[in-house]
Amino acid sequence: MKKITLNIIAILGLITLGFSQEKYPYQNEKSPTEDRVSDLLSRMSLEEKVRQMDMYKGEYFKNDEDFSKAKTAKRLGDLGIGAIHDIYPRSAKMINELQKNVIKSNRWEIPALIMCEMLHGYLDEGSTAFPMNIGLGATWDTKLLKKVGSVIGTEARAHGVHFGLGPNLDLGREPRWGRVAETFGEDIYLVGELGVAMIQGMQGDDLTSDRSIIAEPKHFAVHGVPEAGGNSSPVLIGERAAREDFLPSFEKAFKKGGALGTMCAYSELDGIPCAANHWLLTDVLRDEWGFKGIVVSDLGAVKYIQTTHHVAGSPKESIEQAVSAGVDMQFYDFSNEFWQKSIIELVNEGKLSMEDIDRAAGGVLRLKFLLGLFENPYTDKNLIKERFHSLENQAVALEAGRKSIVLLKNQNNTLPLDKNLKTIAVIGPNANASRLGGYSVKNKVATTVFEGIKQVVGDKANVVYEEGVSLIVKGQIIPSEFLFTPDESSNGLKGEYFNDRNVEGEPVLTRIDNELEFDWPWSPGNGVNDDDFSIRWTGFIKSEKSFDGWLGLSSDDGIRMWVDDQLVIDNWTKGSTNMVTTPKKIEAGKKYKVRIEMWEGGWGARAHLRWNLEKVNFQPAIDLAKKADVAVVVLGESRELVEENRDVATLDLHGMQQELIEAIQQTGTPVVCVLLNGRPLSVNWINENIPAVLEAWFPGEAGGKAVADVLFGDYNPGGRLPISFPKSVGQLPIYYNQKPSAIHRYVSESENPLYTFGDGLSYTTFKYSNLALSTTEISIDGSVKVSVDVKNTGNYDGDEVVQLYINDVTSSVTTPRKTLKGFERVFIKKGETKHIEFVLTPEELALWNRDMKRVVEPGEFYVMVGGNSRDVLNAKFVVVK
Numbered sequence: 001m002k003k004i005t006l007n008i009i010a011i012l013g014l015i016t017l018g019f020s021q022e023k024y025p026y027q028n029e030k031s032p033t034e035d036r037v038s039d040l041l042s043r044m045s046l047e048e049k050v051r052q053m054d055m056y057k058g059e060y061f062k063n064d065e066d067f068s069k070a071k072t073a074k075r076l077g078d079l080g081i082g083a084i085h086d087i088y089p090r091s092a093k094m095i096n097e098l099q100k101n102v103i104k105s106n107r108w109e110i111p112a113l114i115m116c117e118m119l120h121g122y123l124d125e126g127s128t129a130f131p132m133n134i135g136l137g138a139t140w141d142t143k144l145l146k147k148v149g150s151v152i153g154t155e156a157r158a159h160g161v162h163f164g165l166g167p168n169l170d171l172g173r174e175p176r177w178g179r180v181a182e183t184f185g186e187d188i189y190l191v192g193e194l195g196v197a198m199i200q201g202m203q204g205d206d207l208t209s210d211r212s213i214i215a216e217p218k219h220f221a222v223h224g225v226p227e228a229g230g231n232s233s234p235v236l237i238g239e240r241a242a243r244e245d246f247l248p249s250f251e252k253a254f255k256k257g258g259a260l261g262t263m264c265a266y267s268e269l270d271g272i273p274c275a276a277n278h279w280l281l282t283d284v285l286r287d288e289w290g291f292k293g294i295v296v297s298d299l300g301a302v303k304y305i306q307t308t309h310h311v312a313g314s315p316k317e318s319i320e321q322a323v324s325a326g327v328d329m330q331f332y333d334f335s336n337e338f339w340q341k342s343i344i345e346l347v348n349e350g351k352l353s354m355e356d357i358d359r360a361a362g363g364v365l366r367l368k369f370l371l372g373l374f375e376n377p378y379t380d381k382n383l384i385k386e387r388f389h390s391l392e393n394q395a396v397a398l399e400a401g402r403k404s405i406v407l408l409k410n411q412n413n414t415l416p417l418d419k420n421l422k423t424i425a426v427i428g429p430n431a432n433a434s435r436l437g438g439y440s441v442k443n444k445v446a447t448t449v450f451e452g453i454k455q456v457v458g459d460k461a462n463v464v465y466e467e468g469v470s471l472i473v474k475g476q477i478i479p480s481e482f483l484f485t486p487d488e489s490s491n492g493l494k495g496e497y498f499n500d501r502n503v504e505g506e507p508v509l510t511r512i513d514n515e516l517e518f519d520w521p522w523s524p525g526n527g528v529n530d531d532d533f534s535i536r537w538t539g540f541i542k543s544e545k546s547f548d549g550w551l552g553l554s555s556d557d558g559i560r561m562w563v564d565d566q567l568v569i570d571n572w573t574k575g576s577t578n579m580v581t582t583p584k585k586i587e588a589g590k591k592y593k594v595r596i597e598m599w600e601g602g603w604g605a606r607a608h609l610r611w612n613l614e615k616v617n618f619q620p621a622i623d624l625a626k627k628a629d630v631a632v633v634v635l636g637e638s639r640e641l642v643e644e645n646r647d648v649a650t651l652d653l654h655g656m657q658q659e660l661i662e663a664i665q666q667t668g669t670p671v672v673c674v675l676l677n678g679r680p681l682s683v684n685w686i687n688e689n690i691p692a693v694l695e696a697w698f699p700g701e702a703g704g705k706a707v708a709d710v711l712f713g714d715y716n717p718g719g720r721l722p723i724s725f726p727k728s729v730g731q732l733p734i735y736y737n738q739k740p741s742a743i744h745r746y747v748s749e750s751e752n753p754l755y756t757f758g759d760g761l762s763y764t765t766f767k768y769s770n771l772a773l774s775t776t777e778i779s780i781d782g783s784v785k786v787s788v789d790v791k792n793t794g795n796y797d798g799d800e801v802v803q804l805y806i807n808d809v810t811s812s813v814t815t816p817r818k819t820l821k822g823f824e825r826v827f828i829k830k831g832e833t834k835h836i837e838f839v840l841t842p843e844e845l846a847l848w849n850r851d852m853k854r855v856v857e858p859g860e861f862y863v864m865v866g867g868n869s870r871d872v873l874n875a876k877f878v879v880v881k
Helices: 002-020 033-043 046-052 069-076 092-105 133-139 142-158 178-182 188-203 239-246 248-255 278-288 301-307 315-325 336-348 354-370 383-387 391-404 449-460 619-626 657-665 684-689 703-711
Strands: 055-057 083-085 113-117 163-165 218-220 261-264 294-297 406-410 423-427 462-466 493-498 509-513 517-520 533-542 547-555 559-563 566-571 576-586 591-600 605-611 630-636 671-676 692-695 766-773 777-779 784-792 798-808 819-828 833-840 859-866 872-880
Touching: 033 354, 046 336, 046 354, 069 092, 113 354, 133 142, 133 178, 133 188, 133 391, 142 163, 142 188, 142 383, 142 391, 188 239, 188 248, 188 819, 218 278, 239 248, 248 261, 261 278, 278 315, 294 354, 301 315, 315 336, 315 354, 336 354, 391 703, 423 449, 423 619, 449 462, 449 630, 449 703, 462 619, 547 559, 547 566, 559 576, 566 576, 576 605, 591 605, 619 657, 630 657, 657 671, 657 684, 671 703, 692 703, 766 859, 766 872, 784 798, 784 819, 784 859, 784 872, 798 833, 819 833
Parallel strands: 055 083, 083 113, 113 163, 218 261, 261 294, 423 462, 423 630, 630 671, 671 692, 777 872
Antiparallel strands: 406 692, 493 509, 493 533, 517 605, 533 591, 547 576, 547 605, 559 566, 559 591, 766 784, 784 833, 798 819, 798 859, 859 872
């Protein structure tokens, strides 16, 4: 009896001890976040801290869409994990099992940060797909952008995702650059205001909410004006230009928007790679702006410090420069093992300090505390079903699509079209194609313009379609039956794969490739690197019929081809996503010896071998147009022409699109042109010869319906250009607020753009009156209220975008003649007048003076208000000391 009693007492004592045992301070959710971070860091080993500084690929933790405990165990160990990217959970079960495994495997029970792409929609299948960012910029609508951000955050967090790579706050002043489509436009004020609104929508009011995620504005910084429009090319501007024209959008994002992540650019700024730029990542970002989030390198940015910029002598030195400058986490630059091993060695060698490590690891931990992941690391199993691509979210996508459309020309009120037309021909390479743009929702198929028109007109008209011509004339895939290995024993070409860029040494993989029609996001085969590989294909081509045409290659990195031992295509320095062709007269039954070589340097690869057995034929489209009452010709671009690493040397319509619309116009049938594209295009002929032109960008999942609503008057277009359209690349740069000394004097080109920033028409008209200032004199720390009345004087209800510009008349450093400092998109019924007010504060009036200090200088300021940047009312006030 005594023994039993003692055992009971002992058990009760252990239970009491367990319940009364004090938690570690970092586990107390009521403690201040900074105290929790400090406490946890004080307990962690160097190896555990460095693990928090690393990003892992999602494929390491799952088989298909299921969590893999075996694969996870190989990667995880007992040190925890910082972040996982590219995992895109399809179920709460999978991501919750992964989080549970991560938490249980490390002694401090630290959860993983789940990161995913979400530039204009959470990237995984089934998500709501919004217009490409340049289209969102054309909405000039901060309330809408906040709703868009909220949808993105809600859909991502429902899947257990915590961190979104976006929005893009680069300034789009170089339209040749393929990533201009990711920007909100060319003006820093517009970009900043729209960016803040999206960030506030993504992050919500409480990061612990199951509707909120952390936003990661990118690319920090000054990434949008690369030399000659080449992605990752140098940006050669000084500190003042950076501070005045490029950094303010990011400063707003962090200070006003509260963004807690940023991605540093892989380019260089004024001779220093951004990923190794202490001034940028520490002096400005952290010390001046007080940033408490994390800096993630853009993919390859740390590696490029050595391999592209050549300012480091080794990968390890690149890591040293990046971390000491302010980079907190790599993005697949190196293997996880090499990254972590190198950082630990650098600390032990005294080349990185523990302050560097605590800053980086502490930043990651801080986000996990702020997200509430230590208390609630899991997602509810019902959230995906309840919130994913809901009807409400789809309505926001349609609203965004409508509001992004800009009416560029409407001669003789050609638009809106009559729904009672008998036959409507919808023609062009983008007429019945889903064009969502880069970084778009996986496998999403948008409503096309052809489908949208059929929805809107119903049975009232006969709506018919012809492509006319392919967007990119690619020829045809050469089938395996016409390809032969060098020994002619098999169909296909012999492929030899090398883990270098130079097609040297012994191949790590040799196989027969039936056709050359490859698009690889990562490694092309077992044992081959994800990046920095090369391939040689050899064999013969033999056709069963003769033709006089071409052979062609396409690759986003270097590629070249020999035919019968003669080099006929040489794009070895840099490839082309378009088809590079060589004329070739093919004789039936004759063997042609071929050797093709390519190299890949980073971020996906492609290799296409084609020929042109079939010729382009406009006649079916011409015949269709002749029988129609109107021809809606839909032209533009696709992701193959405007995306990351899709830079161009001309802004003309690609391929044979110009010839197509000219042929349709010559039929005499009235023509409307719709553009679906991601960059400004030099559509001079169309502007001169086609009576109605709509710029619809890549308008999102409901884009075809949005375009049709505008074409037939169910929606009055109110979008305004967020970027100027040059007449030719020779005018570049031609953004609207260039300095007064930027005078375009050309022998044979106009000094004016084709369409200017802020332009856009409506089916109604607006009259501005009663521009007034609250005062005509303010102090250097004062403010002035600007008001104006806007009346809808036309026959349609519609949106007007009221734009406010200022001019600092005389200043110590040069300033533009006009620069945007306020805007509001407002709906006004016909006959109605709206009273609009703005407030100009020192933030809008300040400049960086000759001493590199941000000040408001005394002097005259002009205020200009109107529906564009030219037709404005003017007023004046004075700033005094």
